[in-house]
Structures are given as C-alpha cells and as structure tokens.
Amino acid sequence: MAEKSFKYVIVGGGVAAGYAAREFAKQGLKPGELAIISKEAVAPYERPALSKAYLFPEGFARLPGFHCCVGSGGERLLPQWYKEQGIELILSTEIVKADLAAQTLLSAAGEVFKYHVLIIATGSTVIRLTDFGVQGADSKNIFYLREIDDANKLIEVIKAKKNGKCVIVGGGYIGLELGAVMKMNNFDVSMVYPEPWCMPRLFTADIAAFYEGYYANKGIKIIKGTVAVGFTADANGEVKDVKLKDGRVLEADIVVVGVGGRPLMTLFKGQVEEEKGGIKTDGFFKTSVPDVYAVGDVATFPMKLYGDIRRVEHVDHARKSAEQSVKAIKATEEGKSIDEYDYLPYFYSRSFDLSWQFYGDNVGDTVLFGDNNPTSPKPKFGSYWIKNGKIVGAFLEGGNPEENKAIAKIARLQPPVEGLEELKNEGLSFACKI
Ligand SMILES: Cc1cc2nc3c(=O)[nH]c(=O)nc-3n(C[C@H](O)[C@H](O)[C@H](O)COP(=O)(O)OP(=O)(O)OC[C@H]3O[C@@H](n4cnc5c(N)ncnc54)[C@H](O)[C@@H]3O)c2cc1C
Structure with a gap:
C-alpha cells in the first residue's frame, strides 16, 4: 500500500478538525501540507445539529447547511473549500493503529500516513x-x-x-x-x-x-x-x-x-500521558509526546480560571481548543509564544422553543431568579452559583443575546455578592449592570 506523508495530520474529522483547518488556513498553509483523516464520509460539520434541527419533521437541517464553522457564525467550509486550500480530506477512513514514536498512522484498509505534527481530534463514542x-x-x-x-x-x-x-x-x-x-x-x-x-x-x-x-x-x-x-x-x-x-x-x-460518552483514545493507550480519563495536555494542547497535540473531547487541559485540570465534552471548547492548538503549532515554528488557553466553560441546549446557556462553574450555593413556571407563555429564568462570596456560574433560559453576554461576563469576572436574598431579588439585572 502506498504511503502518504504530510506536515500536519488531524486524526478525526469532527468539530475540532473543521475549526483547526480554518485556523491553519488563516495562519498560512501550503497546498499538500495538511490532511484530515476521518472515519465519517462527510467533511467536518457542527455535530450539535444532529440532535436538534436534523431530526425536525419539517424545516429540517441537512448538509451542506451545517458544515463547520456556521455554528459559531463563521464561514461554511464546504468540501470545495478544503480542495481550494490544498487540504486533503481523507474521508471514510478509520485509523486503526497509531505509532507515535514512528510518527505513523495505519488505516483499516492498510494505508500508511506519516506526519511531522499530529493533532488528535477523535472525539467521543457513546456508551452502549x-x-x-x-x-x-x-x-x-x-x-x-x-x-x-x-x-x-x-x-x-x-x-x-x-x-x-x-x-x-x-x-x-x-x-x-x-x-x-x-x-x-x-x-x-x-x-x-x-x-x-x-x-x-x-x-x-x-x-x-x-x-x-x-x-x-x-x-x-x-x-x-x-x-x-x-x-x-x-x-x-x-x-x-x-x-x-x-x-x-x-x-x-x-x-x-x-x-453518556467516553473519549476515543484507545489508539494512543500507553503511548501518551493520560489524566482524568483524557489525554493530558498543557495550555497549548501539547501532549506528553513532542509534536503531538490533543483537542476537543479527548483533551484533559489546565483550566486556568479554576486552577485545576479538566476534560470538557462541549462544542465551544472543541472549537476553541482546536484554534489554540493551531496557533501554538504555528507560533512554535516561528519561535514565538502565545498566551495559555484561558477557557470559560460554556454549554447550551435547545429543545422545543426553549433555549438555555450556562457559563462558568456549577459549584457552591445557588440562587434561582425569574419566572420558572412551565406554563408561562414566555418563561425566562436563571440561576447563579456562588462560591466563597463570589458568583462563579450563571444559567439562563430564554435570554436574548445581550443577556446571554451578560451572564458570560459575570461568570468570567466573578463579582462578589452582598447576600443571596438581594441577588435573588435583583435576578438578571445584577448580571446586566456589570
Ligand atoms: C448529538 C449530539 C449533540 C450535541 N449537542 C451539543 C450541544 O447542544 N451543545 C454542546 O456544547 N455540545 C454538544 N455536543 C457535544 C459536541 O458535539 C462535542 O463536544 C464536539 O463534537 C467534540 O468535538 P471533537 O472534534 O472533539 O469530536 P467529534 O466532533 O466527535 O469528532 C470526532 C471525529 O473523529 C472521528 N474519528 C474517531 N476515531 C477515528 C479514527 N480512529 N479514525 C478516523 N476518524 C476517527 C469521528 O468519526 C468523528 O468524525 C453534542 C454531541 C452530540 C453527539
């Protein structure tokens, strides 16, 4: 079987791969330098759509409508885009063996792929x-x-x-x-x-x-x-x-x-350091093996804001960690440095005509505010999490973009609170005035 060699290989063709590809293109990429190898038959797409609009009985979403990076309001990268950038999309190809010492990947069909820099973006698999x-x-x-x-x-x-x-x-x-x-x-x-x-x-x-x-x-x-x-x-x-x-x-x-799910990292077992059920990385998503990075669901990374290390299985982190790893790769090549990843956890979900967002950490005391009556015509309510006298997390159902921005800001800034009762009474306006 022929052997193919690339400067950069991303194994896994999901959310993180799409955002990493866009960042590579932004930073400057020569044709033929980057390959994305994916088990799936389609170019990277915004996975959260699968449990939402993809299954609607009417007005459903279909590809190419939700290829990365539309989920964060960015450009939609169609298969043609990868071609134009000279990025090789190697689809319907499962990697079955990785030899990190030899910088080699082997596919189920027996193809061999060599790389100089590897980004592991294999995501998670479901628990059955x-x-x-x-x-x-x-x-x-x-x-x-x-x-x-x-x-x-x-x-x-x-x-x-x-x-x-x-x-x-x-x-x-x-x-x-x-x-x-x-x-x-x-x-x-x-x-x-x-x-x-x-x-x-x-x-x-x-x-x-x-x-x-x-x-x-x-x-x-x-x-x-x-x-x-x-x-x-x-x-x-x-x-x-x-x-x-x-x-x-x-x-x-x-x-x-x-x-639930579990990170897909069996390919790398025994070859790379692990922590908290994921592949251990630093704040640039470098693993314990030189020139090997891990991003998205598989990475256990330093959460600077809370002074600990965590693994996060959410789309926002998949996007941002992918971008951070590419910036770090490019900076290393140019002998420059970039800031460490400083992530504010962000999760969201939508169902029926409901939509919630959560930012920060859900630890400590909680205060509920707003109208959480399920029969209300337009329910809007939220919750703050308070630890050591400071707000560390905020949840909001039914917020508009400005209000969602306000709860993100409050979770990042962690302002002190006078008392839980006052906070409850002020509710969302507490976040909006910060
Ligand atoms: C149905 C669904 C709904 C979701 N909704 C939300 C949501 O509303 N909000 C939110 O924050 N998060 C949501 N998530 C989570 C979010 O989608 C993930 O955190 C994100 O996709 C992780 O990105 P990733 O690139 O690490 O992995 P993935 O996007 O899972 O991509 C991994 C890719 O690697 C490929 N792969 C794996 N192993 C191999 C191999 N050996 N060889 C080749 N290819 C391989 C896979 O086929 C896949 O294409 C949802 C997830 C699912 C499944």
Whole structure:
C-alpha cells in the first residue's frame, strides 16, 4: 500500500478538525501540507445539529447547511473549500493503529500516513447498553446518536414507525433534546432515568423542575428513579418492550439511548500521558509526546480560571481548543509564544422553543431568579452559583443575546455578592449592570 506523508495530520474529522483547518488556513498553509483523516464520509460539520434541527419533521437541517464553522457564525467550509486550500480530506477512513514514536498512522484498509505534527481530534463514542450486557440491548431500532450515519438510520425508522411509541433512556442533554424531537415527530414519548431529576450534573432541582414540567405539558411521560434492565424484540428482531428495574414494562417502536460518552483514545493507550480519563495536555494542547497535540473531547487541559485540570465534552471548547492548538503549532515554528488557553466553560441546549446557556462553574450555593413556571407563555429564568462570596456560574433560559453576554461576563469576572436574598431579588439585572 502506498504511503502518504504530510506536515500536519488531524486524526478525526469532527468539530475540532473543521475549526483547526480554518485556523491553519488563516495562519498560512501550503497546498499538500495538511490532511484530515476521518472515519465519517462527510467533511467536518457542527455535530450539535444532529440532535436538534436534523431530526425536525419539517424545516429540517441537512448538509451542506451545517458544515463547520456556521455554528459559531463563521464561514461554511464546504468540501470545495478544503480542495481550494490544498487540504486533503481523507474521508471514510478509520485509523486503526497509531505509532507515535514512528510518527505513523495505519488505516483499516492498510494505508500508511506519516506526519511531522499530529493533532488528535477523535472525539467521543457513546456508551452502549450492550457494553453492560443488558438483555436484548442488541435488538433492532435501539438507537444511539453520535454521527450523521446514526441520525440517518433514526430518520428512516421514524418514517417507518409513524406515530409510534418511543422510549428515551437517559435524562441528560441528548435525552432531553431527543425526547423533544421525537414528540415533534408525533411519537408517544416516555423518558426514563435513574436520577431524581434531569441533567443532574448541571441542573439544580429548581431548574430541572421547570423542564420536567414543560415536557409533561407537552405530553411526555417522565419516569424517574429507575433504569432499563432489558428489552424484548418481536419476530423480526425489532424492539417492542422496555423492561424497567421497578417491574414496569413500556411498549416501544423506537428506543433512543443517551447515557453518556467516553473519549476515543484507545489508539494512543500507553503511548501518551493520560489524566482524568483524557489525554493530558498543557495550555497549548501539547501532549506528553513532542509534536503531538490533543483537542476537543479527548483533551484533559489546565483550566486556568479554576486552577485545576479538566476534560470538557462541549462544542465551544472543541472549537476553541482546536484554534489554540493551531496557533501554538504555528507560533512554535516561528519561535514565538502565545498566551495559555484561558477557557470559560460554556454549554447550551435547545429543545422545543426553549433555549438555555450556562457559563462558568456549577459549584457552591445557588440562587434561582425569574419566572420558572412551565406554563408561562414566555418563561425566562436563571440561576447563579456562588462560591466563597463570589458568583462563579450563571444559567439562563430564554435570554436574548445581550443577556446571554451578560451572564458570560459575570461568570468570567466573578463579582462578589452582598447576600443571596438581594441577588435573588435583583435576578438578571445584577448580571446586566456589570
Ligand atoms: C448529538 C449530539 C449533540 C450535541 N449537542 C451539543 C450541544 O447542544 N451543545 C454542546 O456544547 N455540545 C454538544 N455536543 C457535544 C459536541 O458535539 C462535542 O463536544 C464536539 O463534537 C467534540 O468535538 P471533537 O472534534 O472533539 O469530536 P467529534 O466532533 O466527535 O469528532 C470526532 C471525529 O473523529 C472521528 N474519528 C474517531 N476515531 C477515528 C479514527 N480512529 N479514525 C478516523 N476518524 C476517527 C469521528 O468519526 C468523528 O468524525 C453534542 C454531541 C452530540 C453527539
């Protein structure tokens, strides 16, 4: 098999790869210097669309509409753009072996790729119920959502099982977004999760109560405090029932599972330092191996603002870490230096006509403000997190761009607060006046 050699290789063709490519082009790139190798068959795209507009029954999003970098208001990089830049997009190509000492990658088809600088951007994979040996979890029409192929398969079955029953397993953001789009597709939706409320890693009980109430008003049944322990299939092998630990049985034509992900780093096991379940990097996304960088979901990096190290599985960090790594690569080549990554955590989600944003850290005391009545015609509410007398995190549902900017600013500046009661009364205006 032929061997191909590049100055820079990005392994993984997701969000981080798209933003890294744009940054390379901005910084100056010669034709043939950069290759992106991706298991997926399409150029880098904005992955969050897959659980939102991609699954809408009407007015749905389709490629090429959401290629990177439209998600952050940037230029849409079509396959043609990569060609014009002389960037080689090597698609439908899975790397199965990486030899970091020999600076070599091997694909499933036996192609060999050599590089001088490698950016690892392999993202995450979903956790499957089959991983835990859940009975019947390999039945047909049980879906996970990570890549565009997964979404396409789900759309086919949505059409085939019109107006059917859907069970969502998991109450995280994937579960909540999928619950909403399946309802919009006119399915009878039940959501099952073991925790006392949805999105427990971020939401307080008060925040969650709003979303659970809103979903219930839309006709979605929420079953908490139990888990799916088995599935039964019909004669065609298609799922028909979900068995719950508490003994209940739910009928299902489609099951969507969103129980978390894990970073895809097996290729590099034993070759690179790891920390907190990810590939350890510095504030420039350099790993322990010279000329090897890791960005996006796989990177465990110094979170300067909080003086610790973290891994973040959100799209904003995928974009920014990718740009930072390319700036660092170029600066190193030119003998220059750049500032260390100084990231303010930012997550968001959208479902139905709801939209929330969160900035900062969700630790310490909390204060809820605004109207969180799920039956309000235009609910708008938020929460602050307060640690050591300072605001460290802020959440806002239904904010406009100015208000969202204000909560981002407050999470970054961490102003002191007089008292929790005053803060509650001031609510959003506290952030807006800073
Ligand atoms: C359905 C969905 C909805 C989401 N919604 C939101 C949201 O609303 N807000 C938010 O903040 N975040 C959201 N996220 C998370 C966000 O999309 C990720 O954090 C982001 O995509 C990470 O970027 P990445 O480049 O590190 O990885 P990815 O975008 O996952 O890209 C990794 C790429 O590497 C490829 N790859 C992996 N292994 C190999 C290999 N061995 N060989 C070749 N190619 C390989 C994969 O096929 C993939 O193309 C969502 C994620 C999903 C799945």
